[in-house]
Amino acid sequence: MTGEGDGDRRTWIGHVVAAIVVLGIGASLYFASLQVHYEWRWERVPGYLVSTGGREIVAPFDGTVVLAPDGRSLTLTPLLGGETVRVEGFDRVEISDGDIVFSGNTLGREAGWSAGPLALGLWMTLKISMVSLVFALVLGLGAGLARVSSSVAARDLAALYVELIRGTPLLVQIFIMYFFIGTVLSLSAFAAGVAALAVFTGAYVAEIVRGGIEAIPRGQGEAARSLGMSAWQSMRHVVLPQALRNSSPALAGQFINLIKDSSLVSIMALTDLTKAGREVVSSTFSPFEVWFCVALLYLLLTGSLSWVVRRMERRLAHE
Amino acid sequence: MNESATPLIEVRGVEKRFGNGTRGLDAVSLSIRRGEVICIIGPSGCGKSTLLRALNALAPVTAGEVWIEGVCVHRRGVDLDRLRAKVGMVFQQFNLFPHLTALENLMLAPMKVLRQAPSIVRTRALDLLEQVGLADKAHSRPAQLSGGQQQRVAIARALCMQPDVMLFDEPTSALDPEMVGEVLEVMRALAANGMTMCVVTHEMAFARAVATRVVFMEAGRIVYEAAPPSFFDAPANERLREFLSERR
Ligand SMILES: Nc1ncnc2c1ncn2[C@@H]1O[C@H](COP(=O)(O)OP(=O)(O)O)[C@@H](O)[C@H]1O
Numbered sequence: 001m002t003g004e005g006d007g008d009r010r011t012w013i014g015h016v017v018a019a020i021v022v023l024g025i026g027a028s029l030y031f032a033s034l035q036v037h038y039e040w041r042w043e044r045v046p047g048y049l050v051s052t053g054g055r056e057i058v059a060p061f062d063g064t065v066v067l068a069p070d071g072r073s074l075t076l077t078p079l080l081g082g083e084t085v086r087v088e089g090f091d092r093v094e095i096s097d098g099d100i101v102f103s104g105n106t107l108g109r110e111a112g113w114s115a116g117p118l119a120l121g122l123w124m125t126l127k128i129s130m131v132s133l134v135f136a137l138v139l140g141l142g143a144g145l146a147r148v149s150s151s152v153a154a155r156d157l158a159a160l161y162v163e164l165i166r167g168t169p170l171l172v173q174i175f176i177m178y179f180f181i182g183t184v185l186s187l188s189a190f191a192a193g194v195a196a197l198a199v200f201t202g203a204y205v206a207e208i209v210r211g212g213i214e215a216i217p218r219g220q221g222e223a224a225r226s227l228g229m230s231a232w233q234s235m236r237h238v239v240l241p242q243a244l245r246n247s248s249p250a251l252a253g254q255f256i257n258l259i260k261d262s263s264l265v266s267i268m269a270l271t272d273l274t275k276a277g278r279e280v281v282s283s284t285f286s287p288f289e290v291w292f293c294v295a296l297l298y299l300l301l302t303g304s305l306s307w308v309v310r311r312m313e314r315r316l317a318h319e
Numbered sequence: 320m321n322e323s324a325t326p327l328i329e330v331r332g333v334e335k336r337f338g339n340g341t342r343g344l345d346a347v348s349l350s351i352r353r354g355e356v357i358c359i360i361g362p363s364g365c366g367k368s369t370l371l372r373a374l375n376a377l378a379p380v381t382a383g384e385v386w387i388e389g390v391c392v393h394r395r396g397v398d399l400d401r402l403r404a405k406v407g408m409v410f411q412q413f414n415l416f417p418h419l420t421a422l423e424n425l426m427l428a429p430m431k432v433l434r435q436a437p438s439i440v441r442t443r444a445l446d447l448l449e450q451v452g453l454a455d456k457a458h459s460r461p462a463q464l465s466g467g468q469q470q471r472v473a474i475a476r477a478l479c480m481q482p483d484v485m486l487f488d489e490p491t492s493a494l495d496p497e498m499v500g501e502v503l504e505v506m507r508a509l510a511a512n513g514m515t516m517c518v519v520t521h522e523m524a525f526a527r528a529v530a531t532r533v534v535f536m537e538a539g540r541i542v543y544e545a546a547p548p549s550f551f552d553a554p555a556n557e558r559l560r561e562f563l564s565e566r567r
């Protein structure tokens with residue numbers, strides 16, 4: 001009983017020490033920032049996530065404006081003749097009665113919330129990561145199976161793929177995919193990004209799958225074959241399910257890496273979270289807040305993914 | 320030649336050389352006829368497991384011929400999976416599929432290989448689990464079963480394919496002594512029902528009681544074979560006499 005209480009207290013002290021260290025580092029960062037006379041503007045950060053400016057309503061063609069008495073709509077008569085058009089939904093009209101406007105000019109605004117640049121970037125990062133994840137799984141599973149297949153050619157090709165990808169930097173692969181393969185096949189930036197990330201992650205998935213398969217005792221495959229199963233049936237129903245279950249922590253780690261690696265696609269014409277952060281910084285000159293915020297958003301993505309994976313693992317363990 | 324005269328499995332002069340040059344089998348000939356129970360005994364490393372693997376073409380031999388149900392397994396285009404489906408095998412380490420329940424272990428191969436309907440396979444599987452005394456363990460995973468129970472599930476799994484012949488590779492060697500009896504009991508009942516069997520074992524009492532023929536192997540060769548009474552009581556082989564006296 002005393003021993004247990006002691007252990008409890010020591011655990012608590014440990015947590016407190018860790019918290020003090022973190023606070024200490026935070027405080028020294030803060031005081032360091034005072035040294036460079038940095039002006040913190042945290043109040044602006046929510047605006048980068050959600051913009052409350054509302055939606056602009058623009059003139060569909062050149063015309064003359066006639067305001068309606070309700071102040072929420074107007075009619076526009078084309079300068080070149082034709083049907084008069086009614087434009088509605090204004091919360092604020094930014095034009096006067098009788099004004100002549102040209103196509104694309106701002107007429108007024110509709111109030112409401114819209115996604116700010118960082119939220120749009122977050123969505124792009126999530127989208128490109130998830131699409132790449134699906135392709136990486138398929139590719140990695142195929143290459144992993146090829147690595148252990150009885151066909152020498154398949155083994156060679158898979159080994160070549162894995163070695164080429166693991167031996168070169170992802171950034172260089174993205175350049176090759178975007179500027180060379182993307183141009184030859186006229187891929188969009190998104191398609192090129194997905195291709196680069198999937199090919200890269202697939203090589204690591206292949207190694208995880210191969211390791212998982214090789215860790216299953218030989219007797220499993222032998223028992224399956226002795227029951228009349230083909231090599232493929234034995235792999236599909238006996239070896240692979242066990243291998244994938246055993247390597248699910250490693251696979252989850254690889255997918256968390258994928259989310260982080262996706263920040264490198266920001267070098268292409270693709271506004272992911274990192275690129276959005278760069279754009280916001282260059283227009284606001286608040287680099288510290290923005291990059292902290294970007295880091296936090298990445299943490300949110302990776303953290304929720306590992307939470308989902310832990311829950312799935314617990315459910316599998318219960319079965 | 321009529322059907323009953325054709326051996327279920329026959330090996331003629333088989334030799335097995337491993338990649339490292341070890342000779343696992345050396346000119347071994349053996350035929351297993353319908354209804355026979357053959358026990359194979361011999362010192363560790365003499366090639367008993369290698370022989371069983373050759374008998375269901377699980378591992379290719381380097382010389383000689385293997386015939387299963389009148390089909391030569393070395394001929395081009397022979398469907399080995401179909402042949403193996405008729406030969407059941409039970410391993411020393413059980414080799415149950417740990418991600419499946421006992422019932423699923425039994426049902427997997429009949430459904431995937433024989434493409435039988437799940438309802439039919441299920442009925443047969445539950446019957447077999449009952450026969451080996453494990454009706455209440457149908458939904459347990461292998462990890463929740465004792466060694467003896469796992470081996471009985473493994474026997475039922477092989478039987479669920481409705482094989483013509485069953486091979487056993489030291490089925491009780493990995494078991495705690497108190498569990499050996501329950502497994503041997505199941506095998507005795509199987510033999511009494513007329514199942515054709517080939518059993519590698521160190522259980523001399525079992526071999527004497529159940530075998531129709533006992534085979535003694537040494538250094539990759541079959542050196543002696545006889546019916547149990549003369550095999551155990553008056554072996555006409557010096558090495559076998561030594562082997563048996565060491566085990567008394
Ligand atoms: N895969 C293998 N590679 C090399 N040698 C092997 C292999 N399998 C078995 N052997 C050798 O073949 C001989 C017979 O093995 P085995 O059939 O397992 O013996 P038993 O089952 O009678 O104990 C042994 O000397 C063993 O070391």
Ligand SMILES: [Mg+2]
Nearest residue numbers: 367368488489
């Ligand atoms: Mg053996």
